[in-house]
Amino acid sequence: xxxxxxxxxxxxxxxxxxxxxxxxxxxxxxxxxxxxxxxxxxxxxxxxxxxxxxxxxxxxxxxxxxxxxxxxxxxxxxxxxxxxxxxxxxxxxxxxxxxxxxxxxxxxxxxxxxxxxxxxxxxxxxxxxxxxxxxxxxxxxxxxxxxxxxxxxxxxxxxxxxxxxxxxxxxxxxxxxxxxxxxxxxxxxxxxxxxxxxxxxxxxxxxxxxxxxxxxxxxxxxxxxxxxxxxxxxxxxxxxxxxxxxxxxxxxxxxxxxxxxxxxxxxxxxxxxxxxxxxxxxxxxxxxxxxxxxxxxxxxxxxxxxxxxxxxxxxxxxxxxxxxxxxxxxxxxxxxxxxxxxxxxxxxxxxxxxxxxxxxxxxxxxxxxxxxxxxxxxxxxxxxxxxxxxxxxxxxxxxxxxxxxxxxxxxxxxxxxxxxxxxxxxxxxxxxxxxxxxxxxxxxxxxxxxxxxxxxxxxxxxxx
Numbered sequence: 001x002x003x004x005x006x007x008x009x010x011x012x013x014x015x016x017x018x019x020x021x022x023x024x025x026x027x028x029x030x031x032x033x034x035x036x037x038x039x040x041x042x043x044x045x046x047x048x049x050x051x052x053x054x055x056x057x058x059x060x061x062x063x064x065x066x067x068x069x070x071x072x073x074x075x076x077x078x079x080x081x082x083x084x085x086x087x088x089x090x091x092x093x094x095x096x097x098x099x100x101x102x103x104x105x106x107x108x109x110x111x112x113x114x115x116x117x118x119x120x121x122x123x124x125x126x127x128x129x130x131x132x133x134x135x136x137x138x139x140x141x142x143x144x145x146x147x148x149x150x151x152x153x154x155x156x157x158x159x160x161x162x163x164x165x166x167x168x169x170x171x172x173x174x175x176x177x178x179x180x181x182x183x184x185x186x187x188x189x190x191x192x193x194x195x196x197x198x199x200x201x202x203x204x205x206x207x208x209x210x211x212x213x214x215x216x217x218x219x220x221x222x223x224x225x226x227x228x229x230x231x232x233x234x235x236x237x238x239x240x241x242x243x244x245x246x247x248x249x250x251x252x253x254x255x256x257x258x259x260x261x262x263x264x265x266x267x268x269x270x271x272x273x274x275x276x277x278x279x280x281x282x283x284x285x286x287x288x289x290x291x292x293x294x295x296x297x298x299x300x301x302x303x304x305x306x307x308x309x310x311x312x313x314x315x316x317x318x319x320x321x322x323x324x325x326x327x328x329x330x331x332x333x334x335x336x337x338x339x340x341x342x343x344x345x346x347x348x349x350x351x352x353x354x355x356x357x358x359x360x361x362x363x364x365x366x367x368x369x370x371x372x373x374x375x376x377x378x379x380x381x382x383x384x385x386x387x388x389x390x391x392x393x394x395x396x397x398x399x400x401x402x403x404x405x406x407x408x409x410x411x412x413x414x415x416x417x418x419x420x421x422x423x424x425x426x427x428x429x430x431x432x433x434x435x436x437x438x439x440x441x442x443x444x445x446x447x448x449x450x451x452x453x454x455x456x457x458x459x460x461x462x463x464x
């Protein structure tokens with residue numbers, strides 16, 4: 001069995017802490033028993049490891065999230081989308097990678113699931129049983145549905161067929177109980193949800209399984225490449241369509257297995273705060289009349305909350321949100337049209353935070369940023385065509401390679417890096433820099449990585 005974990009998201013439902021590069025699954029707001037904080041993706045990968053499934057898992061994601069995943073999980077297997085499309089192209093690319101690059105058998109079961117479900121550990125034991133469900137049912141697709149706790153209007157529903165004890169929809173093997181699917185219903189009214197639950201309907205948690213050969217045959221039928229490099233080159237030509245519409249709704253038969261444990265989609269502030277164990281994360285204070293409220297503060301400034309119950313106050317480099325918890329899901333609608341560049345990004349080497357930016361009358365762009373690097377990590381050797389940079393060290397020590405010459409950097413040191421100058425940086429200790437960028441283009445596209453070409457670092461000795 002192979003697992004494909006889908007990691008995407010526009011980063012707007014948990015604004016301002018989430019953005020284009022740091023979607024909800026990367027926010028470190030979930031407490032562990034040892035008192036440390038972890039993100040949703042860290043929690044899920046830890047649960048996969050506990051069940052032994054991490055050795056068979058791949059994360060399908062966009063290139064903008066790759067560094068964030070490596071920063072939080074280490075060197076895990078990933079299949080990178082060249083551009084953002086939808087779930088069908090992402091799953092197709094991952095399936096072709098398994099087939100053409102990894103040499104996985106066409107008879108292998110592939111299970112697709114979101115990268116961020118909030119579940120009990122035994123959820124993944126049920127995921128592992130989907131191979132048996134495919135085998136027992138003979139259906140080309142097997143889904144996992146969650147037994148509803150209440151008639152929710154937020155989720156899609158899987159409505160199984162009503163089967164008698166000897167009907168073909170009943171399981172033939174122990175541990176592979178399933179029913180065949182009758183239909184799907186998306187986000188019904190509360191009254192309709194009650195009727196669906198009475199019919200035995202299950203919440204659709206986005207988990208499904210198929211034989212690898214089924215999807216490879218489908219791609220051949222659609223005259224799409226099954227060579228990985230060719231598919232990647234033509235990726236943006238693939239239809240921007242969900243796997244549900246392109247595959248699930250076209251299937252002749254679908255089996256569904258029921259999971260009756262805890263499951264929640266922590267996609268909005270009101271649902272996420274139900275699982276946050278402390279009322280205040282970061283620099284904040286609440287009075288007794290603010291019961292049921294949460295403060296999540298990534299800024300250095302203190303936040304004080306007086307007399308406002310059941311609100312979420314979230315503050316980060318991208319903005320500040322103050323909202324009634326029940327109204328908080330509407331934040332995506334309010335900021336959906338904004339296309340602001342992320343003000344905070346977590347990288348493999350540390351993080352980058354924008355402190356200030358402006359444009360002068362002559363169209364010169366200026367940006368001031370805070371670079372924080374982990375000891376032993378390095379900024380790749382690169383150059384910019386359209387901007388210069390000035391770095392000032394505020395704490396820690398590093399080794400700078402500038403146009404082939406090494407230099408030791410210590411607190412208080414400043415270095416100017418003109419346009420076209422090749423430069424890279426190694427953090428000897430945890431290192432903090434203030435960076436000032438000035439130029440006609442400060443975008444991430446003005447970045448050209450090159451090979452390290454300086455002298456051996458030992459040549460810098462203890463001098464400059």
